[in-house]
Amino acid sequence: xxxxRKSYHGFAPGQALVIESPTxxxxxxxxxxxxxxxxxxxxxxLPPKFVPGPLPRASQAPxxxxxxxxxxxxxxxxxxxxxxxxxxxxxxxxxxxTEPILTFQECYRxxxxxxxxxxxxxxxxxxVDPTRPRGCTASTDPRSPLTVHVYFNKLAxxxxxxxxxxxxxxxxxxxxxxxxxxxxxxxxxxxxxxxxPSGVWFGVGFGAQAMSDQPWTLIVDGAGAxxxxxxxxxxxxxxxxxxxxxxSVEVVSSTTVGASRTVVVTRSLAAAGPAxxxxxxxxxxxxxxxxxxVGSGSALAYHRAKVPSKLTLLPVGGGAAPNNPGAxxxxxxxxPFGLATGQLVYHxxxxxxxxxxxxxxxxxxxxxKPFPATVLNEQRNPTCDIRHYVGGQWACHHMWSLLDADxxxxxxxxxxxxxxxxxxxxxxxxxxxxxxxxxxxxxDLVIGSxxxxxxxxxxxxxxxxxxxxxxxxxxxxxxxxGSGRFASLNFHCHAPTCxxxxxxxxxxxxxxxxxxxxxTEAEAVAQGYELLCRQAPAYGGTGNPALNGTGxxxxxxxxxxxxxxxxxxxxxxxxxxxKGIPIFMIKTANASIGHYGEMAGGQxxxx
Numbered sequence: 001x002x003x004x005r006k007s008y009h010g011f012a013p014g015q016a017l018v019i020e021s022p023t024x025x026x027x028x029x030x031x032x033x034x035x036x037x038x039x040x041x042x043x044x045x046l047p048p049k050f051v052p053g054p055l056p057r058a059s060q061a062p063x064x065x066x067x068x069x070x071x072x073x074x075x076x077x078x079x080x081x082x083x084x085x086x087x088x089x090x091x092x093x094x095x096x097x098t099e100p101i102l103t104f105q106e107c108y109r110x111x112x113x114x115x116x117x118x119x120x121x122x123x124x125x126x127x128v129d130p131t132r133p134r135g136c137t138a139s140t141d142p143r144s145p146l147t148v149h150v151y152f153n154k155l156a157x158x159x160x161x162x163x164x165x166x167x168x169x170x171x172x173x174x175x176x177x178x179x180x181x182x183x184x185x186x187x188x189x190x191x192x193x194x195x196x197p198s199g200v201w202f203g204v205g206f207g208a209q210a211m212s213d214q215p216w217t218l219i220v221d222g223a224g225a226x227x228x229x230x231x232x233x234x235x236x237x238x239x240x241x242x243x244x245x246x247x248s249v250e251v252v253s254s255t256t257v258g259a260s261r262t263v264v265v266t267r268s269l270a271a272a273g274p275a276x277x278x279x280x281x282x283x284x285x286x287x288x289x290x291x292x293x294v295g296s297g298s299a300l301a302y303h304r305a306k307v308p309s310k311l312t313l314l315p316v317g318g319g320a321a322p323n324n325p326g327a328x329x330x331x332x333x334x335x336p337f338g339l340a341t342g343q344l345v346y347h348x349x350x351x352x353x354x355x356x357x358x359x360x361x362x363x364x365x366x367x368x369k370p371f372p373a374t375v376l377n378e379q380r381n382p383t384c385d386i387r388h389y390v391g392g393q394w395a396c397h398h399m400w401s402l403l404d405a406d407x408x409x410x411x412x413x414x415x416x417x418x419x420x421x422x423x424x425x426x427x428x429x430x431x432x433x434x435x436x437x438x439x440x441x442x443x444d445l446v447i448g449s450x451x452x453x454x455x456x457x458x459x460x461x462x463x464x465x466x467x468x469x470x471x472x473x474x475x476x477x478x479x480x481x482g483s484g485r486f487a488s489l490n491f492h493c494h495a496p497t498c499x500x501x502x503x504x505x506x507x508x509x510x511x512x513x514x515x516x517x518x519x520t521e522a523e524a525v526a527q528g529y530e531l532l533c534r535q536a537p538a539y540g541g542t543g544n545p546a547l548n549g550t551g552x553x554x555x556x557x558x559x560x561x562x563x564x565x566x567x568x569x570x571x572x573x574x575x576x577x578x579k580g581i582p583i584f585m586i587k588t589a590n591a592s593i594g595h596y597g598e599m600a601g602g603q604x605x606x607x
Contacts, residue, residue, distance in 0.1 A: 504521075
């Protein structure tokens with residue numbers, strides 16, 4: 001959290017954390033390397049002027065005279081993908097997605113898992129483009145039907161419909177037989193390209209995944225001749241050649257290269273009769289089911305192998321036609337906000353040997369508790385839902401690089417070596433002197449998720465935001481029923497956004513719903529709430545008398561003063577029994593710019 005060593009974590013005299021017969025001490029530091037070796041000389045006068053090193057695209061840190069690195073807030077990078085539980089569909093037309101995909105990490109994976117019919121290559125791009133639909137779209141490369149261009153549009157809103165302006169659609173699949181279909185409605189031409197083994201027959205049925213569906217089928221024999229059939233028959237006698245149909249296609253070419261034969265045919269989009277397949281260029285879910293088979297000899301006979309597949313018709317765009325909006329990749333049945341589940345998966349970059357990160361982290365539903373515990377769901381804070389998540393603690397795990405995949409991890413020959421110095425003050429436990437304290441999870445005072453949340457870049461209309469004396473302030477509130485007696489309370493929050501956190505006791509008998517209604521401290525006081533603890537961090541470099549002239553007075557760092565309870569002889573209030581008392585919690589943050597992974601929680605030790 002950018003805390004000084006001056007932040008005190010301890011207890012009032014007479015209170016003690018009792019440890020019975022310790023044998024070892026385990027330290028688990030949370031460390032992010034932000035040292036710019038090229039610009040910050042830590043062997044010279046200290047502290048050196050801070051200069052950030054490489055940052056990922058999602059960093060929200062200021063670009064001019066920053067006092068901190070955007071790495072500290074753990075932005076989501078292109079080394080991470082989102083695996084959101086649930087299926088996706090491809091939509092074309094004005095209706096679009098019920099809810100669009102909100103991050104490129106989910107977009108890229110959703111497109112790959114939904115569209116990959118074997119042998120596909122994906123070219124992923126993120127940008128801001130009002131000529132494209134909002135969210136995730138996909139188009140087919142006109143020069144390579146097995147290449148899909150995926151575009152994530154960061155715009156919050158767009159008036160462009162899915163597949164808007166698309167004049168030609170194409171799709172492909174690679175299995176026993178490679179199949180590509182291109183539809184040009186203006187010319188009423190469907191072009192079908194089949195590539196299979198030369199010297200033996202192969203075939204593809206359209207609009208079906210089994211012979212018993214009796215699909216319209218193109219058969220290519222070992223000499224390259226093309227025939228059309230209504231394949232198979234109703235089950236159980238489905239494995240028969242079916243009925244030979246009158247030709248509806250024109251053979252454009254039949255060529256062999258090595259052991260492969262490629263046949264190109266054209267025909268009308270409309271079906272020549274009930275036994276023929278109708279190509280639909282206006283379907284909102286443009287998927288074509290296929291079944292492919294290859295034989296053992298030149299003439300049509302019982303197949304040697306068969307496999308079902310599918311292809312998805314996408315607008316032809318990307319590559320030589322980059323400006324054609326793609327079809328939309330949409331969640332099929334999106335869960336309500338806060339109830340989506342899945343995981344963040346780390347992908348090490350293969351050609352960066354120093355990138356040793358592995359693994360995934362699960363993301364459950366209701367990461368943010370329902371109101372009145374917090375208002376995060378009501379504010380639709382991104383930290384509450386994996387689909388909205390853009391950075392923070394969940395994106396920060398052991399050896400996960402915080403740079404994008406196309407950024408080389410720098411200074412590999414200059415590892416950061418740091419030292420811990422520990423002083424331990426130990427006394428034998430004396431029950432007549434020492435009052436044991438403990439850390440209890442049930443006494444946590446948290447209004448984050450449970451701790452972290454995103455501070456939005458405030459503007460008019462952003463939930464929780466108000467302008468105070470020319471500065472945007474974001475406010476977070478919540479309520480719970482108190483438990484236990486506190487000995488100390490430390491509110492956890494981060495530089496450079498943390499301003500204040502406080503807790504109040506609501507009048508006895510107040511429901512937690514009513515207790516959580518104030519949106520400011522002034523409203524809480526006006527309703528008779530009793531202040532229990534208020535902490536405002538001391539920022540270094542601001543002339544704060546708590547730090548001024550000390551070795552801790554460094555810009556960008558904060559000291560967080562704890563609240564203590566104890567003996568009146570020491571100038572402290574007696575510990576207050578909060579069992580059953582409704583507690584109001586409030587946290588404010590500077591929201592002039594956005595911040596990932598800010599914390600909002602009190603960590604109490606009590607009796």
